[in-house]
Amino acid sequence: MNVLLVYAHPEPRSLNGTLRDFAIERLAAAGHTVEVSDLYAMNWKAVLDAEDTTGRLDAGRFDASLDSKHAYRNGLQSADIVREQQKLMRADTVILQFPLWWFSMPAILKGWVERVYAYGFAYGVGEHSDVRWGERYGEGTLAGKRAMLVVTTGGWASHYGPRGINGPMEDILFPIHHGILYYPGFEVLPPYVVHRTGRMDETRFETIRNELGERLDTLQQTQPIAFRPQNAGDYEIPALTLREEIAPGRVGFAAHVA
Ligand code: FAD
DSSP: OEEEEEEOOSOTTSHHHHHHHHHHHHHHHTTOEEEEEETTTTTOOOOOSGGGBSSOSOTTOOOHHHHHHHHHHHTOBOHHHHHHHHHHHHOSEEEEEEEOBTTBOOHHHHHHHHHHSOBTTTBSOSOBSSSOBOSOSSOSTTTTOEEEEEEEOSSOTGGGSTTOTTOOHHHHTHIIIIIIIITTTOEEOOOEEEOOTTSOOHHHHHHHHHHHHHHHHTTTTSOOOOBOOTTSSSEETTTTEEOTTSSTTOOSGGGGBO
16 A cells, blocks of 8 residues: 655654654555655644635635645645645555654654645535535545554653643544544554653564554554544434434543444
8 A cells, every 4th residue: 555654853863753754664664655755854844824825815825725725626735745745646645754852743744744734635625514524533535544553752641641741642533533633534543652662672673663663553453532423323414413312421531433
């Protein structure tokens, strides 16, 4: 299969850099084709702005959504955005790899999402009406593809446990899993998280390599997170609230996992 690894770390000799090289080798050895978007090495432009289109709708006022729609529809997107969209379309599986920075992805990767996920490509897809709210959350341009996060954290696993002070890791990653990956259609695999990176030695590093290797070997068999599809009956439309009889009494992020 084709795997796209989108990687965000400024230092090739970091732990992340070593794990990236390991992942590329492991996937290639298994016969997969691997494409890498190494965002720092590419000097990826992280900010979404009027430079992202070669033909604005209105020269006097840039509109982040409508100019994106216009540029996507009319072949006016900047070339770096088009290249990344093409990589996404070629991929069967996409891996986003990054260190957790301030409880989220590094800004350069967030900027990749903002710019590459154009209107008409990742959002604003399908019929939007009183009976249908587009193709998203389980449907959309990237449906049929899988995605997985590889994340490293300074904090310990217990800090991210069910009652840990940082909040549960599945809650912290929910906006990425559900909002960035499930929204345009990906099936989202459970993440591979390396905690407490400050406490690393050769033995632990070997264990991490083995665990990550196992996750890479089983990308096609791993059960995705059971997010609820938007258009399969669990949600009232157009309120887009879970129906009363679905997961009664459950609220918050967890309610959206079946
Ligand atoms: P490195 O610093 O490169 O390495 C970590 C350890 O692994 C080092 O001991 C290194 O010697 C060892 N190592 C590296 N390569 C190898 C190898 N090949 N073999 C054996 N050992 C190796 N953490 C949180 O938990 N939550 C946050 O919100 C958060 N926010 C942050 C915000 C910022 C701006 C920054 C800079 C850090 C933040 N951190 C946070 C910590 C951050 O997540 C970790 O520093 C990061 O995940 C470590 O990954 P790295 O690739 O940079 O590791």
